[in-house]
Amino acid sequence: MATDAGDGDDAGRLSFGGPGSTASQILSDEQLGKQDCQKGLASHLRLYCDFKKSLHRENGIRFGVDYNTLIQGASETSGDDLAAGGVFRLFGTWTLLDPDAGGTGFLTFKAENRHRLGTAIAPQALGGEFGYAGLTAVTFSGAGTLLTNFYWQQSLRTDKFAYVIGIVDATDYVAVYGLVNPWTDFSNLVFSTDPTIPVPNQGLGTAVRWRFGRNYYVVASLADANGDPSDPLDAFDSLSGDGEFFKHVEVGRYGTWEDRVDDNVHLTLWQVDERTEAGIPSGRGAAFSFSTTLQDRWLTFLRLGYGDGGGALLDRSVSTGLAYKPADNRSVFGLGLNWGRPNEDSFGADARDQYTVEAYWRFQLGSHMSVTPDVQLVKHPALNPLEDQVWIAGLRARVFF
Numbered sequence: 001m002a003t004d005a006g007d008g009d010d011a012g013r014l015s016f017g018g019p020g021s022t023a024s025q026i027l028s029d030e031q032l033g034k035q036d037c038q039k040g041l042a043s044h045l046r047l048y049c050d051f052k053k054s055l056h057r058e059n060g061i062r063f064g065v066d067y068n069t070l071i072q073g074a075s076e077t078s079g080d081d082l083a084a085g086g087v088f089r090l091f092g093t094w095t096l097l098d099p100d101a102g103g104t105g106f107l108t109f110k111a112e113n114r115h116r117l118g119t120a121i122a123p124q125a126l127g128g129e130f131g132y133a134g135l136t137a138v139t140f141s142g143a144g145t146l147l148t149n150f151y152w153q154q155s156l157r158t159d160k161f162a163y164v165i166g167i168v169d170a171t172d173y174v175a176v177y178g179l180v181n182p183w184t185d186f187s188n189l190v191f192s193t194d195p196t197i198p199v200p201n202q203g204l205g206t207a208v209r210w211r212f213g214r215n216y217y218v219v220a221s222l223a224d225a226n227g228d229p230s231d232p233l234d235a236f237d238s239l240s241g242d243g244e245f246f247k248h249v250e251v252g253r254y255g256t257w258e259d260r261v262d263d264n265v266h267l268t269l270w271q272v273d274e275r276t277e278a279g280i281p282s283g284r285g286a287a288f289s290f291s292t293t294l295q296d297r298w299l300t301f302l303r304l305g306y307g308d309g310g311g312a313l314l315d316r317s318v319s320t321g322l323a324y325k326p327a328d329n330r331s332v333f334g335l336g337l338n339w340g341r342p343n344e345d346s347f348g349a350d351a352r353d354q355y356t357v358e359a360y361w362r363f364q365l366g367s368h369m370s371v372t373p374d375v376q377l378v379k380h381p382a383l384n385p386l387e388d389q390v391w392i393a394g395l396r397a398r399v400f401f
Contacts, residue, residue, distance in 0.1 A: 016164050016209060017172030018261045020181035020192075022091045022108050022149050026064045028184075029400050032330070033367045048401065060106070063092030066400035068183055070123050070140045075391040077129040078384075084117040085124070085140035091149065103156040108164075110149035116142045123187075126392070131384025133342040133351060134313050135189040136376060136392050138182040146229035148202040165206040167232055170199045170223045173207055174248050174270075177291045178262040178299050179323055179334060187374055187394060188358050190319055190338040194287045196305030197270055198312040200246050203227020211257075219250045225272050244273040255292075262299055265290045272310045281345055283310020299323045309345050316341035331363040342382045355379035372396040 015023035033049075055061045071084040089112045097105035116122045121129070123137035151166025164173075171180070175194045179185040182192040189195055205223030212218070225244040228234065252266025266289050274282040285307030293299050305317040321336030336358050342351040360374040374394040381387050 016153050016162055016207070017169075018176030018180050019178060019185075020176075020183065021169075021172040022110050023093050025091065025181070025183070026062050026093065029064050029066075030062075032364065033401075060095035060098075061092060062095075063090070064400060065090055066183075066398055068140075068396070068398045069117065070137055070187070070394060070396045071117075072123045072126050072136060072187075072392055072394040074126055074130055074136075076387050077126075077390075078131075079129045080119070080121050080126070081129065082119055083121045083123040083126040083137075083140075084119045085122040085137070085142070086115055086117045087139060088113045097154075103154060104159075105152065105154045108149050108151050108153060108166075110147075112146045112148055114139065114141045114143045114146065123394070127378075130378070130387060130390045131381040132378055132390070133347050133354060133382035134195060134340070134356065137187045137394070138189050138192050143230060146202070147232040148229045150232070160211050161209070163206065163208040166204070167202060167229070168205040168207065168223065169202045170205060170207075170221060170246065170248075173209075173219055174199050174221065175250065175266070175268045175287050175289055175303075176261055177264060177289050177301055177303070179301065179321075179336075180261075183398060184362060184370065184372075185323070185332065185334055186336055186358055186360065187396065188336075188338075188356060188376055189313070190317065190340060190356050191321065191336040191358060194268070194289075194303060194305045194317065195314040195338075195340060196285055196307035196312050196317045197248075197268070197287055198246070198272055198283060198307070198310040200225050200272075201227040202229040203232075205246075215253050215255065217252055217254065217260075219248075219252075221248050222246075225275055226278070244275050246270070246272045259293065262291060262293045270310075275311070278311075280311040281309045283308055283312065283345075285310070285312075285315075297325055297327070299325060307343065309343075311346060312343050313346065314340040315343045331361070333359075333361050335359045340382075347383060351382040352380055352385065354382040368400055370398045372398075 068087045074081045091110035093106045095106040122142045124141040127136045151164050151168050153164045155162040186192050203224040207221035209219045223246045225246045248270040250268040254260035255263030268287040271284040287305040289303045291301040300322045303319040307315045317340045319338040323334040338356040357377040362372040376392040378390045
Protein backbone atom coordinates (compact mmCIF):
# COMPACT_ATOMS: atom_id res chain seq x y z
CA MET A 1 0.00 0.00 0.00
CA ALA A 2 2.80 2.43 0.84
CA THR A 3 6.53 2.76 0.65
CA ASP A 4 8.97 3.56 3.40
CA ALA A 5 8.36 6.68 5.45
CA GLY A 6 10.24 9.67 4.24
CA ASP A 7 9.88 8.92 0.55
CA GLY A 8 7.42 11.76 0.16
CA ASP A 9 4.61 9.63 -1.31
CA ASP A 10 0.83 9.46 -0.72
CA ALA A 11 -0.35 11.89 1.99
CA GLY A 12 2.85 13.91 2.11
CA ARG A 13 3.01 14.50 -1.62
CA LEU A 14 -0.74 15.02 -1.98
CA SER A 15 -1.18 17.35 1.00
CA PHE A 16 -4.24 19.56 0.53
CA GLY A 17 -2.92 22.39 2.70
CA GLY A 18 0.19 24.46 3.25
CA PRO A 19 3.33 23.78 5.31
CA GLY A 20 1.38 23.78 8.60
CA SER A 21 -0.98 21.00 7.55
CA THR A 22 -0.62 17.57 9.12
CA ALA A 23 0.66 15.73 6.04
CA SER A 24 3.18 18.46 5.21
CA GLN A 25 4.45 18.58 8.80
CA ILE A 26 5.01 14.82 8.83
CA LEU A 27 6.94 14.94 5.57
CA SER A 28 9.13 17.83 6.75
CA ASP A 29 9.91 16.11 10.06
CA GLU A 30 10.76 12.83 8.34
CA GLN A 31 13.18 14.57 6.00
CA LEU A 32 14.97 16.27 8.90
CA GLY A 33 15.20 13.04 10.90
CA LYS A 34 15.98 10.75 7.98
CA GLN A 35 19.75 10.76 8.53
CA ASP A 36 19.43 9.64 12.14
CA CYS A 37 17.02 6.86 11.18
CA GLN A 38 19.38 5.62 8.45
CA LYS A 39 22.42 5.66 10.72
CA GLY A 40 20.63 4.20 13.73
CA LEU A 41 22.55 6.41 16.16
CA ALA A 42 21.01 4.67 19.18
CA SER A 43 19.19 1.38 19.60
CA HIS A 44 15.99 2.97 20.90
CA LEU A 45 15.93 5.43 17.99
CA ARG A 46 16.53 2.65 15.49
CA LEU A 47 13.68 0.61 16.95
CA TYR A 48 11.36 3.62 16.80
CA CYS A 49 12.26 4.35 13.16
CA ASP A 50 11.79 0.70 12.21
CA PHE A 51 8.40 0.66 13.93
CA LYS A 52 7.23 3.75 12.02
CA LYS A 53 8.44 2.32 8.71
CA SER A 54 6.71 -0.98 9.36
CA LEU A 55 3.47 0.75 10.34
CA HIS A 56 3.54 2.76 7.14
CA ARG A 57 4.52 -0.12 4.89
CA GLU A 58 2.04 -2.65 6.28
CA ASN A 59 -0.88 -0.45 7.35
CA GLY A 60 -0.50 2.86 5.51
CA ILE A 61 -0.22 4.82 8.78
CA ARG A 62 2.23 7.69 9.21
CA PHE A 63 2.32 9.70 12.40
CA GLY A 64 4.31 12.30 14.31
CA VAL A 65 4.60 13.45 17.90
CA ASP A 66 5.94 16.80 19.03
CA TYR A 67 6.14 19.08 22.04
CA ASN A 68 6.36 22.85 21.56
CA THR A 69 7.19 25.54 24.10
CA LEU A 70 7.22 29.32 23.88
CA ILE A 71 8.15 32.03 26.37
CA GLN A 72 7.54 35.70 25.56
CA GLY A 73 8.23 38.88 27.50
CA ALA A 74 6.95 42.40 26.72
CA SER A 75 8.79 45.63 27.54
CA GLU A 76 5.67 47.62 28.50
CA THR A 77 2.33 46.33 29.76
CA SER A 78 -0.45 47.35 32.10
CA GLY A 79 -0.55 43.85 33.57
CA ASP A 80 1.46 40.66 33.06
CA ASP A 81 4.63 41.08 31.04
CA LEU A 82 5.70 37.43 30.87
CA ALA A 83 3.87 34.50 29.28
CA ALA A 84 4.84 30.89 28.66
CA GLY A 85 2.98 27.98 27.13
CA GLY A 86 3.37 24.46 25.83
CA VAL A 87 1.59 22.31 23.26
CA PHE A 88 1.75 18.52 22.93
CA ARG A 89 0.53 17.13 19.60
CA LEU A 90 -0.14 13.69 18.14
CA PHE A 91 -0.90 13.78 14.42
CA GLY A 92 -0.96 11.46 11.46
CA THR A 93 -2.48 10.13 8.26
CA TRP A 94 -3.92 6.70 7.44
CA THR A 95 -3.98 5.83 3.74
CA LEU A 96 -6.95 3.55 3.04
CA LEU A 97 -7.30 3.85 -0.74
CA ASP A 98 -4.13 3.48 -2.79
CA PRO A 99 -3.54 4.91 -6.28
CA ASP A 100 -4.28 1.52 -7.92
CA ALA A 101 -7.92 1.99 -6.88
CA GLY A 102 -8.16 5.11 -9.07
CA GLY A 103 -7.33 7.73 -6.45
CA THR A 104 -5.61 8.11 -3.10
CA GLY A 105 -7.81 8.51 -0.02
CA PHE A 106 -6.63 8.95 3.53
CA LEU A 107 -7.81 9.91 6.99
CA THR A 108 -6.02 12.80 8.71
CA PHE A 109 -6.04 13.14 12.49
CA LYS A 110 -4.50 15.51 15.02
CA ALA A 111 -5.07 15.95 18.75
CA GLU A 112 -3.43 18.63 20.88
CA ASN A 113 -3.11 19.80 24.46
CA ARG A 114 -2.39 23.51 24.84
CA HIS A 115 -1.47 24.78 28.31
CA ARG A 116 0.27 27.51 30.28
CA LEU A 117 3.73 26.86 31.70
CA GLY A 118 4.05 28.49 35.13
CA THR A 119 2.81 31.97 34.18
CA ALA A 120 -0.51 33.68 34.81
CA ILE A 121 -1.26 33.96 31.10
CA ALA A 122 -0.40 32.03 27.96
CA PRO A 123 1.48 33.77 25.11
CA GLN A 124 -1.72 34.08 23.05
CA ALA A 125 -3.02 36.55 25.67
CA LEU A 126 0.12 38.71 25.94
CA GLY A 127 -0.92 41.22 23.28
CA GLY A 128 -4.02 42.12 25.28
CA GLU A 129 -1.80 43.20 28.18
CA PHE A 130 -0.45 46.18 26.22
CA GLY A 131 -3.41 47.05 23.98
CA TYR A 132 -2.41 45.19 20.83
CA ALA A 133 -5.18 44.42 18.34
CA GLY A 134 -3.72 41.05 17.47
CA LEU A 135 -1.85 38.02 18.75
CA THR A 136 1.90 37.91 19.38
CA ALA A 137 1.57 34.10 19.35
CA VAL A 138 -1.18 32.17 17.60
CA THR A 139 -1.25 28.62 18.89
CA PHE A 140 0.11 28.88 22.45
CA SER A 141 -3.00 29.21 24.61
CA GLY A 142 -4.55 27.60 27.66
CA ALA A 143 -7.32 25.91 25.66
CA GLY A 144 -6.64 22.40 26.99
CA THR A 145 -7.27 19.24 24.95
CA LEU A 146 -8.45 19.78 21.37
CA LEU A 147 -9.30 17.69 18.32
CA THR A 148 -8.10 19.91 15.48
CA ASN A 149 -8.08 17.43 12.56
CA PHE A 150 -10.27 14.45 11.79
CA TYR A 151 -11.11 14.49 8.12
CA TRP A 152 -11.07 12.43 4.95
CA GLN A 153 -9.07 13.59 1.94
CA GLN A 154 -9.73 12.12 -1.47
CA SER A 155 -7.46 12.71 -4.45
CA LEU A 156 -8.66 11.87 -7.98
CA ARG A 157 -7.31 12.01 -11.53
CA THR A 158 -3.65 11.98 -10.41
CA ASP A 159 -4.42 14.72 -7.91
CA LYS A 160 -5.93 17.12 -10.43
CA PHE A 161 -9.02 17.11 -8.22
CA ALA A 162 -9.13 16.68 -4.44
CA TYR A 163 -11.48 17.32 -1.56
CA VAL A 164 -11.50 17.18 2.24
CA ILE A 165 -14.47 16.72 4.57
CA GLY A 166 -14.71 16.37 8.34
CA ILE A 167 -13.21 18.32 11.25
CA VAL A 168 -10.83 20.67 9.46
CA ASP A 169 -8.51 23.55 10.21
CA ALA A 170 -9.35 26.05 7.48
CA THR A 171 -6.06 27.93 8.01
CA ASP A 172 -4.40 24.91 6.35
CA TYR A 173 -5.77 25.97 2.96
CA VAL A 174 -7.18 29.53 3.17
CA ALA A 175 -4.73 32.13 1.79
CA VAL A 176 -1.57 30.16 2.61
CA TYR A 177 2.02 30.86 1.60
CA GLY A 178 5.39 29.36 2.49
CA LEU A 179 5.81 30.90 5.97
CA VAL A 180 2.37 30.32 7.53
CA ASN A 181 3.40 27.49 9.87
CA PRO A 182 3.17 28.98 13.42
CA TRP A 183 5.13 26.04 14.86
CA THR A 184 8.24 26.67 12.78
CA ASP A 185 8.08 30.17 11.27
CA PHE A 186 6.52 33.49 12.31
CA SER A 187 4.77 33.63 15.70
CA ASN A 188 2.63 36.74 15.14
CA LEU A 189 -0.80 36.23 13.59
CA VAL A 190 -0.32 38.99 11.00
CA PHE A 191 2.34 36.84 9.28
CA SER A 192 1.04 33.33 9.97
CA THR A 193 -2.35 34.01 8.36
CA ASP A 194 -4.21 36.96 6.82
CA PRO A 195 -5.53 39.01 9.80
CA THR A 196 -8.40 40.46 7.75
CA ILE A 197 -9.95 37.00 7.20
CA PRO A 198 -12.00 35.72 10.19
CA VAL A 199 -11.14 32.07 9.61
CA PRO A 200 -13.11 30.07 12.22
CA ASN A 201 -11.67 27.73 14.81
CA GLN A 202 -11.36 24.08 13.86
CA GLY A 203 -14.70 22.40 13.25
CA LEU A 204 -16.82 20.70 10.62
CA GLY A 205 -16.07 21.79 7.10
CA THR A 206 -15.30 20.80 3.56
CA ALA A 207 -13.13 22.12 0.74
CA VAL A 208 -12.45 21.20 -2.88
CA ARG A 209 -9.42 21.90 -5.04
CA TRP A 210 -9.11 21.72 -8.81
CA ARG A 211 -5.82 22.07 -10.66
CA PHE A 212 -6.26 23.16 -14.27
CA GLY A 213 -3.96 24.13 -17.09
CA ARG A 214 -0.28 23.68 -16.25
CA ASN A 215 0.01 26.01 -13.26
CA TYR A 216 -3.44 27.12 -12.08
CA TYR A 217 -5.76 26.08 -9.28
CA VAL A 218 -9.01 27.02 -7.59
CA VAL A 219 -10.02 26.18 -4.02
CA ALA A 220 -13.49 26.63 -2.51
CA SER A 221 -14.57 25.84 1.04
CA LEU A 222 -17.42 25.86 3.52
CA ALA A 223 -16.88 25.66 7.31
CA ASP A 224 -18.83 26.02 10.54
CA ALA A 225 -18.32 29.64 11.64
CA ASN A 226 -18.71 28.52 15.28
CA GLY A 227 -16.13 25.73 15.26
CA ASP A 228 -15.03 24.53 18.70
CA PRO A 229 -12.19 21.96 18.76
CA SER A 230 -12.56 21.54 22.53
CA ASP A 231 -16.00 19.93 22.00
CA PRO A 232 -15.90 18.06 18.67
CA LEU A 233 -18.93 15.92 19.57
CA ASP A 234 -21.01 19.10 19.55
CA ALA A 235 -19.97 19.92 15.97
CA PHE A 236 -23.13 18.50 14.36
CA ASP A 237 -25.38 20.30 16.87
CA SER A 238 -23.66 23.57 15.97
CA LEU A 239 -24.41 23.08 12.28
CA SER A 240 -27.97 21.88 12.78
CA GLY A 241 -28.76 24.94 14.92
CA ASP A 242 -28.25 28.35 13.34
CA GLY A 243 -26.25 27.04 10.38
CA GLU A 244 -23.75 29.92 10.35
CA PHE A 245 -20.97 29.41 7.81
CA PHE A 246 -17.64 30.75 6.64
CA LYS A 247 -17.06 30.43 2.87
CA HIS A 248 -14.13 31.21 0.64
CA VAL A 249 -13.01 30.91 -2.98
CA GLU A 250 -9.40 31.24 -4.07
CA VAL A 251 -7.87 31.33 -7.54
CA GLY A 252 -4.13 31.17 -7.97
CA ARG A 253 -1.08 30.28 -9.99
CA TYR A 254 2.02 28.36 -8.90
CA GLY A 255 5.40 27.71 -10.48
CA THR A 256 5.75 23.97 -9.90
CA TRP A 257 3.52 21.75 -7.80
CA GLU A 258 6.38 20.88 -5.45
CA ASP A 259 7.00 24.61 -4.74
CA ARG A 260 3.35 25.64 -4.88
CA VAL A 261 3.32 27.55 -1.57
CA ASP A 262 6.64 29.35 -2.12
CA ASP A 263 6.17 30.42 -5.74
CA ASN A 264 2.52 31.41 -5.68
CA VAL A 265 0.16 34.26 -6.46
CA HIS A 266 -3.51 34.11 -5.52
CA LEU A 267 -6.68 36.09 -4.89
CA THR A 268 -8.98 35.03 -2.05
CA LEU A 269 -12.63 36.09 -1.65
CA TRP A 270 -14.49 35.28 1.57
CA GLN A 271 -17.85 35.74 3.27
CA VAL A 272 -19.07 34.79 6.75
CA ASP A 273 -22.60 34.74 8.12
CA GLU A 274 -23.73 36.69 11.15
CA ARG A 275 -22.96 34.78 14.35
CA THR A 276 -26.08 35.51 16.35
CA GLU A 277 -25.17 34.00 19.71
CA ALA A 278 -21.64 35.42 19.63
CA GLY A 279 -22.96 38.87 18.63
CA ILE A 280 -20.65 39.13 15.61
CA PRO A 281 -21.99 40.67 12.38
CA SER A 282 -21.66 39.13 8.95
CA GLY A 283 -18.68 40.12 6.84
CA ARG A 284 -16.94 39.82 3.52
CA GLY A 285 -13.61 40.72 2.03
CA ALA A 286 -10.73 39.94 -0.28
CA ALA A 287 -7.04 39.16 0.08
CA PHE A 288 -4.13 39.07 -2.34
CA SER A 289 -0.87 37.19 -1.86
CA PHE A 290 2.32 37.06 -3.89
CA SER A 291 5.41 35.06 -2.95
CA THR A 292 8.41 33.94 -4.94
CA THR A 293 11.81 32.37 -4.42
CA LEU A 294 14.98 34.14 -5.54
CA GLN A 295 18.24 32.27 -6.18
CA ASP A 296 16.67 29.15 -4.61
CA ARG A 297 17.27 30.55 -1.11
CA TRP A 298 15.35 33.79 -0.60
CA LEU A 299 11.59 33.66 -0.18
CA THR A 300 9.93 37.08 -0.54
CA PHE A 301 6.27 37.90 -0.01
CA LEU A 302 3.67 40.65 -0.28
CA ARG A 303 0.19 40.15 1.18
CA LEU A 304 -2.76 42.58 1.10
CA GLY A 305 -6.07 42.19 2.89
CA TYR A 306 -9.40 44.03 2.99
CA GLY A 307 -12.34 43.08 5.17
CA ASP A 308 -15.73 44.49 6.09
CA GLY A 309 -17.08 43.10 9.38
CA GLY A 310 -17.10 39.43 10.26
CA GLY A 311 -15.13 39.69 13.51
CA ALA A 312 -11.62 39.73 12.05
CA LEU A 313 -8.88 41.51 14.01
CA LEU A 314 -8.03 43.91 11.16
CA ASP A 315 -10.05 45.27 8.24
CA ARG A 316 -6.98 46.57 6.34
CA SER A 317 -3.59 44.90 6.28
CA VAL A 318 -0.35 45.04 4.29
CA SER A 319 2.43 42.55 5.06
CA THR A 320 5.78 42.12 3.37
CA GLY A 321 9.04 40.43 4.18
CA LEU A 322 11.51 37.72 3.32
CA ALA A 323 13.14 34.57 4.59
CA TYR A 324 16.50 32.97 3.92
CA LYS A 325 16.50 29.17 3.65
CA PRO A 326 19.82 27.31 3.27
CA ALA A 327 19.95 24.26 1.03
CA ASP A 328 19.70 21.78 3.90
CA ASN A 329 16.59 23.54 5.32
CA ARG A 330 18.04 23.15 8.83
CA SER A 331 17.85 26.85 9.61
CA VAL A 332 15.63 29.71 8.49
CA PHE A 333 15.87 33.45 9.07
CA GLY A 334 12.66 35.43 8.59
CA LEU A 335 11.74 39.12 8.67
CA GLY A 336 8.25 40.57 8.33
CA LEU A 337 6.65 44.05 8.42
CA ASN A 338 2.93 44.77 8.73
CA TRP A 339 0.64 47.77 8.75
CA GLY A 340 -2.84 47.13 10.02
CA ARG A 341 -6.08 49.02 10.63
CA PRO A 342 -8.19 47.41 13.37
CA ASN A 343 -11.69 46.18 12.67
CA GLU A 344 -14.05 48.90 13.85
CA ASP A 345 -16.77 46.39 14.76
CA SER A 346 -14.33 44.53 17.00
CA PHE A 347 -12.38 47.41 18.58
CA GLY A 348 -14.36 50.63 18.03
CA ALA A 349 -13.78 53.70 15.90
CA ASP A 350 -11.02 55.12 18.12
CA ALA A 351 -8.54 52.29 17.61
CA ARG A 352 -5.48 53.61 15.79
CA ASP A 353 -3.45 52.05 13.00
CA GLN A 354 -0.62 49.88 14.27
CA TYR A 355 2.65 48.57 12.87
CA THR A 356 4.28 45.22 13.58
CA VAL A 357 7.81 43.99 12.85
CA GLU A 358 8.98 40.45 13.56
CA ALA A 359 12.33 38.74 13.04
CA TYR A 360 13.15 35.13 13.89
CA TRP A 361 15.93 32.61 13.42
CA ARG A 362 15.07 28.93 13.55
CA PHE A 363 17.93 26.47 13.75
CA GLN A 364 18.25 22.75 14.41
CA LEU A 365 19.87 21.27 17.51
CA GLY A 366 20.30 17.76 16.19
CA SER A 367 17.77 16.18 13.87
CA HIS A 368 14.78 16.21 16.22
CA MET A 369 14.87 19.59 17.96
CA SER A 370 14.63 23.15 16.71
CA VAL A 371 15.08 26.40 18.65
CA THR A 372 13.74 29.77 17.49
CA PRO A 373 14.75 33.10 19.05
CA ASP A 374 12.22 35.74 18.04
CA VAL A 375 11.84 39.49 18.50
CA GLN A 376 8.80 41.64 17.71
CA LEU A 377 8.24 45.39 17.73
CA VAL A 378 4.75 46.89 17.89
CA LYS A 379 4.50 50.59 17.01
CA HIS A 380 1.38 52.43 18.17
CA PRO A 381 -0.58 49.60 19.84
CA ALA A 382 -4.11 50.16 18.55
CA LEU A 383 -5.85 50.09 21.94
CA ASN A 384 -3.21 51.85 24.03
CA PRO A 385 -2.64 55.49 23.07
CA LEU A 386 -0.26 55.93 26.03
CA GLU A 387 2.39 53.66 24.50
CA ASP A 388 4.38 54.50 21.40
CA GLN A 389 6.18 51.17 21.03
CA VAL A 390 6.45 47.80 22.74
CA TRP A 391 9.18 45.20 22.30
CA ILE A 392 8.43 41.48 22.64
CA ALA A 393 11.25 38.97 23.00
CA GLY A 394 10.51 35.28 22.60
CA LEU A 395 12.15 31.87 22.58
CA ARG A 396 10.42 28.87 21.03
CA ALA A 397 11.54 25.23 21.07
CA ARG A 398 10.17 22.18 19.32
CA VAL A 399 11.03 18.53 19.88
CA PHE A 400 9.58 16.05 17.38
CA PHE A 401 9.73 12.33 16.63
